[in-house]
Amino acid sequence: MPLHLLFKSLQRRKVVTTLLLVQLAMTFALLLNSILLAQQTRQQLQQPTGLPLQQTLQVQLKPTTVALRQYPALGDLLTRQLEAIRTVPGVVAVAYSNQGPLLYGGNNGNVHDPDREELSKANGVPLYTVSADFFNVLQLPPLAGELPQNEIAVDGLAKSPVVITQSLANKVFDDKPAVGRQVNRGPVAAVVADFYGQRSAGTVNYNAIQVAPLYGVDWGYSILLRTEHGSTDKVRQALPQVLQQVDSNIEIFYIRTLAEQQQRLYSNEFGLASLLSLLSALMLLVSMISSYSNAYFHTLKHQQEIGIKRALGASKSRIFTELLSENWLTTVLGATAGVGCALVLNQVLAQVISIPSLSWWLPLLTYTVLLLCVTVATWYPATIATRISPATATKAL
Known part of the structure; x- marks a missing residue:
């Protein structure tokens, strides 16, 4: 489906899409900073001290x-x-x-x-x-x-x-x-x-x-x-x-x-990294549930539209890809907004603990994790959409 049609599809459910974008942005910011803190704490604990620590x-x-x-x-x-x-x-x-x-x-x-x-x-x-x-x-x-x-x-x-x-x-x-x-x-x-x-x-x-x-x-x-x-x-x-x-x-x-x-010595970073990781996991779970619900109810609400597409020759793989594409676009938009949220959260954390600035590859990693989770969450609703028969289009007549 062309990009402008995907945007029109999202605009038809503005409230739901806006709430999902906010949720994805917050999840992205938490996930990115928890990964950053976990990585820093791991590096700090592994750096050589020149001392016989265990003995x-x-x-x-x-x-x-x-x-x-x-x-x-x-x-x-x-x-x-x-x-x-x-x-x-x-x-x-x-x-x-x-x-x-x-x-x-x-x-x-x-x-x-x-x-x-x-x-x-x-x-x-x-x-x-x-x-x-x-x-x-x-x-x-x-x-x-x-x-x-x-x-x-x-x-x-x-x-x-x-x-x-x-x-x-x-x-x-x-x-x-x-x-x-x-x-x-x-x-x-x-x-x-x-x-x-x-x-x-x-x-x-x-x-x-x-x-x-x-x-x-x-x-x-x-x-x-x-x-x-x-x-x-x-x-x-x-x-x-x-x-x-x-x-x-x-x-x-x-x-x-x-x-x-x-x-x-690094208990503050370790504790905060653990807390952010837990919050990130919970936010990821909530985002997956929201993405699943959004895709599932969208499929139920537009059965006739999907049936018409199937009657006009749209393949199951195309229907499947269109539904995933909508959720991918939502995820990308939410994650893009999440970059700004992540920068703000990073600055707030820097006032409390020592935390490095964001590196270029961390947003890419977080994008990947978020996209993967959303894809898993919307896979089943997209599969349901492919099972809609072309005969469903006749219910509108």
Whole structure:
């Protein structure tokens, strides 16, 4: 059927067609953004972190008494806790840290070369204060230099040696050797491989680590430990009792693997993607029902017209194609309007979460999915139309 005749057919039922177009546009917008969010979340969860996620546990805790939150009592508490955890079967290495990796925000600051501050400054760099086994726990061997071996308290204006990640070294020193040079945090002792620090940072692989005592932990601290294969769950179950036996004046907030921490890091996107996917599925179902009803009642209402076409020589395949074509045209018009709705929804979501802009192939994929669903929904009514006998045309006489 020519395109202008298809438009005339749709104009004969303006109200029904308008409602169907609105529904298809909303379905298109929801479906497109749910696909976009699902794709982004999948990519984020699969991106390399440089960390042993499954075998590393993070314990977040805080002393409940003021005295234990300050050095030197805090230092004694940490020493006893680490020694007790090392005796747990299945523990390979353990270290303390002022914060763990894979966070959304935390303790951070700028790192730069004092001689060329403006040109070398990296902002929002996570700053870790750790014990020496931190690098063993996270399996971060030195790429250059030597890792500090002891947590030495530094007095006066002296600063502890700093270990920085490769990408940060390249940023601050323009790809030149960094070991032995000064940054505003102290002398660079070593460079290690990149790992995922804080999501809110400018570049998640920028990290600066100092092996030094923790002087105060009013907001709590982390104990990181790496376990043997297959021992993670057993170690996790044993940790609360072990820590309480060392000193009962502590509050344990959580014990998680870094894999679980990564999941929580993207929990907002994952939850919203799941919600939009569910809404999209429901909207697709409603659109399929609407398309089926529209095609079915159109077939019943125009039986005589279809019968006349059959009497004039129209084949079953032509009748079948004409009915599908009407629904395809409706879908294309609704989906085209849905592109604008999708852009608006994308901008609204961008105010709440981090979401990429729409790429050119996503609307094509969404068009395809919508067309396929509408085709499936209208297949049976179109089949019914092909069964209408030419004799039906005589009922009008």
